[in-house]
Amino acid sequence: MRQHDTLFIGGEWVSPAGTGVIDVISPHTEEVVGRVPDGTPADMDRAVAAARAAFDHGPWPRMTFAERAAVIDRLAGIYAARQGEMAALITEEMGSPITFSNLAQAPQPLGMLQFYAEYGKTFAQEEQRPGLFGPTTVRREPVGVVAAIVPWNVPQFVAMTKVAPALLAGCTIVLKPAPETPLDSYLLAEMAKEAGIPDGVLNIVPAGREAGEHLVSHPGVDKVAFTGSTAAGRRIAAICGEQLKRVSLELGGKSAAIILDDADLPASMGMLAIASLMNNGQACVAQTRILASRNRYDEVVEAVAGMVTSQPVGDPADPATGIGPLVAKRQQERVEGYIKAGMDEGAKVVVGGLSRPMDRGWYVAPTVFAGATNDMRIAREEIFGPVLTVIPYDDEADAVRLANDSEYGLSGTVWTADADHGMDIARQVRTGTYGVNCLMLEANVPFGGYKASGLGRELGPEGLNAYLEYKTIARLG
Template identity: 80%
Template sequence: MLQHDTLFIGGDWVAPAGTGTIEVISPHSEEVVARVPEGTPADMDRAVAAARDAFDNGPWPRMTMAERAAVVGRLADIYDSRQGEMAETITLEMGSPITFSQLAQAPQPLGMLRYFAELGRTFPVEEERPGLFGPVIVRREPVGVVAAIVPWNVPQFVIMSKLAPALVAGCTVVIKPAPETPLDSYLLAEMIKEAGIPAGVVNIVAAGREAGEHLVSHPGVDKVAFTGSTAAGRRIGGICGEQLKRCTLELGGKSAAIILDDCDLPSAMGFLSMASLLNNGQACVAQTRILASRGRYDEVVQAIADMVSGQQVGDPSDPATGIGPLVAERQRERVEGYIRSGIEEGAKPVVGGLDRPFDRGWYVAPTVFAGVDNDMRIAREEIFGPVLTVIPYQDEADAIRIANDSDYGLTGSVWTADPDHGVAVARQVRTGTYGVNMMNTMDPNTPFGGFKASGIGRELGPEGLSAYLEYKSIARLG
């Protein structure tokens, strides 16, 4: 069993302030596979102090952006050499199928490091504009100390969507990994030391809710970058609002995939299997509402049922596995509660249901519901598991109405033989990202974020770098 007894603060491995530990439990075997220290508010104080000193007095914010980008590029090279280890670690700690970990959990963070390293080499830090009384310099400066609070479902992806642009911008960072997935952050800390990033620029403290709220509320933190549930996002946004503290909130989703009547179903199913069920359904971008016309409804239900039934459920370390376990016992209970609710509200499970695939491990049977109304809980609330709902629509206008009839607005997709018409549909759906005959894969070069209850602000792209910069106008006479 893996054992860590220190935290990464101030560029070094330090003893925690408390004696609490976090047990990392395999979702597949239900066995303890690692123990790490549980961070306390006192540990957060120490981490913020280190980040504050590194920002106020250290070299990192005073380097040019191009110089910082070069260091981030060095970190990317080191990360590249350890991708396989990172993928295996994430599969161990949270049950992501190893094929998905190798395809996305490890490579996509590397892609973000490389993207922001390249962007930082040419990003304009200053520009001169004509003003009323003469030229004005518009300058971009780092926002300061950043608290990065990340979830367990795609831990390195979410860390890097915050850390990479924050580092290039010149910020210092305190990362709070989720208690379910602390192990990957220890690998990252080792890489940060090897890359030569100055002490205190990056600090990592795995902890629970109390220490996390202490970090958010800390007066030494200038910005909070959070990914997680909408409920937690509202709480964090409220604290930041009271303190006039900058924040970026990437929250939940309940995305709709619109299948138009001219769609080639066999072709679409290959893509929808990833778009709807990736990471065991534990993805904010999952397309879990499938919208089908009444004329093709039964055909679409059968195609989706066949697609889901064809997924191998089992050990996430097996390359043949398509769907593994959920991250924790409480998550399984939550998802099963939604399945029960769907049945009680009159929806019909055509695949799956409440029978568990195995006696051991936190597995849920992948489930497809037919006969779903968009007002049902299973159609309104984010389930975060392998549960799909197929909802009928009358015509295209009705499909767009149903897609928009949601508290969320993170992503979505449309499936059609006419891609140009698909773009016209995309322009009418109120979401932050959209895919035509594909799932929008969160390209590092384009902004990612949501409308409505799916969050505030954008990550990735030049917009993601700008989120870690403050603007200063310098006017002068003579």
């Protein structure tokens, strides 16, 4: 068992203020695999104080972008050498299939570090613009102390969407990992220490909701960066709005995959399996609404059902596993509640249902619903599990209407033999990220959502802008 009895604050491993602990439970075995301190408001106060001191008096915000980029590049090199360890650790603590962890849980955070390390080498802190009475300087300065609050589903991916650009900007950070997945953050702290990130620049305090809200409302925090549920995002936005505090929110999704009539179904199913079932369906960008024309509806249902049943369910540490357990018992019960709701509303279970595939662990049966309509709960609410709903449409205009008929707007895809026509569809769907015959997340382009899927953008140059303040300096003479 992985045991940690300290917190990472001010560049040191320090004893917590309280005596509470967080048990990390394997979703596969239901056994405790790790234990860390449960951070308190007092611990958050100490972490913010360390970050505040590092920002107000330390070297990090006063270094050039190129100097900070060099440190981030060192961190990327250390991360690269330990990404296999990171992938295995995330699989152990939250049940992500090891193939997905090796594909995304560790490599994508590494890619973000590499992108910002390279981008920062030539990024200018100041630029000159002509003014009416003479030259005007536009200066980019770090926003200050950042509270980064991340969920359990892709803990390092989400942490790095905040940590990497915030570091490059010159900010200091208090990172609060989710109680379900604190172990990977300890490995990140070790890497940061080895890379030579100055004391107090990155502080890590695992904690629950109470301490998290204390961090959000802390007067020493200048910006909050949050990824999680839309309900929690609304609460955080309200606190930040009251304090006029900068905030970025990456929230939920209920993304639609539009299957056009010319799509090659056998060729599409392999990529659609990743797009819809990645991480056991616990992904905000998952394509969980499958929109199929009435002309090919039965054929699409059959193909999707075959795709789902072809994914082996089992031990997430086994490379052969396609779908592992959900993160917690409450999540298992929540997803089964949605399956029951779909059945009660009249949708037909094609594969899966309420029969659990494993005797031990927090598994649910990967499920496909047919005969569903877009007003059902299974089509409108984020389930966060391996449950897909196939919904019929009349024509392409109706497909776009259904895709947009959602409070969310995070992601989406279209599947077609004509990629140019797919681009025309993509331009009509109101989401922040879209794929034509694929679902890709790149470090150099913005990621975020429309509507209730959030505020602001992460990754790419736009992700760096979220951690910068812009100062205009005019001069005469």
